[in-house]
Amino acid sequence: MPHITNVMICTCTNCISNNALDIRDALESEIKKRELEDDVLVVPTGASGLCVNGPILIVQPEGIFYQHLKTEDIPNLVEEHFLKGRPVKDLMYVPPGEEGPIPELRSIPFFKDQRLIALRNRGLIDPDSIDEYIARDGYKALAKVVTSMKPQAVIKEISDSGLRGRGGAGFPTGRKWESRRKDPRTPKYVVCNADEGDPGAFMDRSIVEADPHSVIEGMAIGAFAVGASSGYVYLRMEYPLAVKRMQSSIEKAREYGLLGKDIFGSGFDFDLQIFKGAGAFVCGETTALVASIEGKIPEPRQRPPRTTLWNKPVVINNVETWANVPVIINWGADWFSQIGTETSKGTKVFSLAGNINNAGLVEVPMGITLREIVHNIGGGIPKNKQFKAVQTGGPSGGFIPASLLDLPVDYEQLDEAGSMMGSGGMVVMDENTCMVEMAKYFVAFTNDESCGKCTSCREGSLALLQILRRICEGQGKEGDIELLEELAEAIKDASQCGLGQSLPNPVLSSLKHFKEEYQEHVQNKRCPAGVCKALISFSIDKDKCTGCTLCARKCPQGAISGVAKEPHEIDAANCIKCGVCVDVCKFEAVSVT
Amino acid sequence: MSKIKPEDLDRIGKDIKRTMLLREGSCRIKIIVHMGTCGIAAGARNVMKALTEEIEKADAGDVQLTISSCAGLCSHEPMITIEQKDQPAVKYVDLNADKAREIFSGHVLGGKIMSEYALAAGSERTL
Numbered sequence: 001m002p003h004i005t006n007v008m009i010c011t012c013t014n015c016i017s018n019n020a021l022d023i024r025d026a027l028e029s030e031i032k033k034r035e036l037e038d039d040v041l042v043v044p045t046g047a048s049g050l051c052v053n054g055p056i057l058i059v060q061p062e063g064i065f066y067q068h069l070k071t072e073d074i075p076n077l078v079e080e081h082f083l084k085g086r087p088v089k090d091l092m093y094v095p096p097g098e099e100g101p102i103p104e105l106r107s108i109p110f111f112k113d114q115r116l117i118a119l120r121n122r123g124l125i126d127p128d129s130i131d132e133y134i135a136r137d138g139y140k141a142l143a144k145v146v147t148s149m150k151p152q153a154v155i156k157e158i159s160d161s162g163l164r165g166r167g168g169a170g171f172p173t174g175r176k177w178e179s180r181r182k183d184p185r186t187p188k189y190v191v192c193n194a195d196e197g198d199p200g201a202f203m204d205r206s207i208v209e210a211d212p213h214s215v216i217e218g219m220a221i222g223a224f225a226v227g228a229s230s231g232y233v234y235l236r237m238e239y240p241l242a243v244k245r246m247q248s249s250i251e252k253a254r255e256y257g258l259l260g261k262d263i264f265g266s267g268f269d270f271d272l273q274i275f276k277g278a279g280a281f282v283c284g285e286t287t288a289l290v291a292s293i294e295g296k297i298p299e300p301r302q303r304p305p306r307t308t309l310w311n312k313p314v315v316i317n318n319v320e321t322w323a324n325v326p327v328i329i330n331w332g333a334d335w336f337s338q339i340g341t342e343t344s345k346g347t348k349v350f351s352l353a354g355n356i357n358n359a360g361l362v363e364v365p366m367g368i369t370l371r372e373i374v375h376n377i378g379g380g381i382p383k384n385k386q387f388k389a390v391q392t393g394g395p396s397g398g399f400i401p402a403s404l405l406d407l408p409v410d411y412e413q414l415d416e417a418g419s420m421m422g423s424g425g426m427v428v429m430d431e432n433t434c435m436v437e438m439a440k441y442f443v444a445f446t447n448d449e450s451c452g453k454c455t456s457c458r459e460g461s462l463a464l465l466q467i468l469r470r471i472c473e474g475q476g477k478e479g480d481i482e483l484l485e486e487l488a489e490a491i492k493d494a495s496q497c498g499l500g501q502s503l504p505n506p507v508l509s510s511l512k513h514f515k516e517e518y519q520e521h522v523q524n525k526r527c528p529a530g531v532c533k534a535l536i537s538f539s540i541d542k543d544k545c546t547g548c549t550l551c552a553r554k555c556p557q558g559a560i561s562g563v564a565k566e567p568h569e570i571d572a573a574n575c576i577k578c579g580v581c582v583d584v585c586k587f588e589a590v591s592v593t
Numbered sequence: 594m595s596k597i598k599p600e601d602l603d604r605i606g607k608d609i610k611r612t613m614l615l616r617e618g619s620c621r622i623k624i625i626v627h628m629g630t631c632g633i634a635a636g637a638r639n640v641m642k643a644l645t646e647e648i649e650k651a652d653a654g655d656v657q658l659t660i661s662s663c664a665g666l667c668s669h670e671p672m673i674t675i676e677q678k679d680q681p682a683v684k685y686v687d688l689n690a691d692k693a694r695e696i697f698s699g700h701v702l703g704g705k706i707m708s709e710y711a712l713a714a715g716s717e718r719t720l
Contacts, residue, residue, distance in 0.1 A: 002612050002615070002649075004615075004645065004658045004660070005659070005660075008616065039660075041612075043616075060616040060618055061615045061616070061618045061620065061659055062618070062659060084628060084629055084630070085628045085629070085659075085661040086661075106618075124613070124616050124617065125613075125616075131605050131609055132612075134602050135605065135606040135607075135608075135609045135612075135613045136606075136613060137606075138602075139602055140599075140602055143599035256596070257596025257597055264599050265598060
């Protein structure tokens with residue numbers, strides 16, 4: 001007999017690190033204690049999306065959303081909700097700046113404006129249950145293609161849908177498949193690029209953790225279309241849970257005969273294995289990725305000729321691209337191509353991070369504006385601060401300023417704005433962010449991750465970094481800004497792979513949209529956002545200070561002195577500019593200049 | 594497990610389809626069993642059990658069974674409320690397992706309000 005209540009507990013990496021597994025155990029033992037085990041079923045799922053509020057429970061069928069759970073909340077929750085039927089308000093989501101909670105998931109703005117295709121099963125199935133994936137139309141698309149379609153027809157469907165690569169570059173998926181199908185060399189391979197490395201990006205990890213079979217099914221369909229009989233999932237070792245779930249899903253698919261010989265009795269053979277990457281950022285680059293699988297040093301190489309694996313044709317697509325494939329086959333290219341813009345069809349998964357209230361994972365239709373993502377879905381900026389910029393595309397992308405917030409999310413439009421779609425990292429920055437410092441952060445990242453093969457990338461990123469460092473330290477010289485621009489262009493021109501060609505983007509886009517901030521640093525030795533320590537000083541406004549003594553007590557240096565109820569003072573020589581006094585002052589009396 | 598055929602997908606799916614519908618929160622008709630302390634003491638568990646069995650027997654995947662707390666009329670427990678889209682909710686009172694079975698076949702499957710057990714149509718306004 002089925003249970004009347006299903007409690008979906010998020011067991012993604014984020015929630016597990018917030019003790020989701022202890023909460024699951026507590027739930028199960030409390031349910032047993034109350035003799036409710038025939039009524040209430042606890043189901044582990046992948047990420048629900050609102051990761052910042054984890055651990056999360058969703059109670060179905062009512063769709064009640066509980067967040068920030070602790071094990072000590074569980075006995076009361078079980079008694080009130082499952083025994084007495086009274087949902088517990090204290091554990092529900094409260095929108096920023098409001099008092100009343102929103103009980104139902106579907107009414108929470110974060111969820112209601114999303115459209116789920118790649119993440120269609122998130123929060124609904126146990127990722128370790130192949131049966132639950134099948135019950136949600138899983139493997140139907142694979143059955144359809146292998147028993148009733150020709151490879152060309154499959155590729156036509158994917159081409160007509162307008163699906164483009166979700167890893168960042170946006171290459172049309174159907175065109176990529178068609179060129180590999182025509183290649184006479186055999187055997188052929190399909191690869192899933194799950195080597196996600198952009199700071200603040202966790203889309204691929206979440207898809208693999210929440211719904212591994214969607215990737216396996218997509219890859220099997222792609223393999224059928226191009227004529228491949230084996231494939232690799234290139235997953236990084238830093239994602240142990242994703243590796244574990246993918247491995248057990250591959251094994252279950254084999255048991256069911258959905259991988260292996262003669263799938264669905266059609267004569268089509270396909271099998272899959274995981275290749276664990278050691279975590280070098282450059283391995284996400286296609287040519288470096290295949291070198292890594294081949295056991296060579298993961299250095300990119302010149303293209304063309306087209307990327308091959310052991311000199312044989314290979315289709316490499318990103319996790320999200322593969323996860324879209326079964327849905328396109330089931331629902332049709334017409335349906336899919338109605339979602340999105342003229343050139344960018346379907347949806348895109350983004351990981352929202354940085355200065356944003358609802359940090360987490362979102363899937364939105366292409367063409368949605370950045371404003372809708374940041375303010376409606378993301379819930380705006382914490383502490384009522386001003387939005388300054390959003391960084392898309394990771395270290396290869398750029399900054400988009402507030403003036404362009406109404407920009408629709410689309411491959412071309414983001415390119416024009418000096419950024420890029422990228423794999424889907426979206427880092428939101430508030431008014432207290434220094435753009436020079438941010439550009440420095442991203443260049444430091446790529447400098448660290450450069451494979452070193454091209455001098456322009458290896459040395460160029462270092463030279464960029466040195467200039468940015470001295471600007472932030474107040475040592476910026478006349479002509480530094482021009483030098484940055486010139487150097488950035490040279491690195492773009494002379495580097496072989498995407499990493500080098502795009503590493504200057506954070507510098508160029510911040511120069512494009514925030515040049516006056518650079519000029520302030522160089523000419524006036526000022527950091528307008530109040531971040532660069534060498535360029536700022538802290539002082540207390542005598543009119544605002546009430547002499548509450550809080551800052552003096554909190555200052556780790558003991559650099560603040562004063563008598564109670566009298567204005568205090570900061571000893572500049574002793575101050576380390578840590579900013580604790582600004583954070584603790586209730587009267588906004590500490591100013592940073 | 595031997596290799597599955599395309600038609601097996603439907604069989605596997607069907608076995609847990611109801612669970613999936615429940616998780617999606619989509620249903621044609623919703624039965625709420627009031628399970629406050631008063632309801633439980635008066636036998637709401639038996640009502641619940643009878644309804645679960647009936648749903649199972651009728652293979653009614655579009656019926657959602659859920660629980661709620663005391664509805665305020667403790668002397669007439671066990672109670673259930675039946676909700677259907679675009680129709681006023683109906684409350685049934687003083688139930689037992691047999692009456693619940695009758696209401697299930699009459700109202701839930703047959704679409705006829707069982708006035709002999711009904712308290713009233715409609716629910717209180719909230720806020």
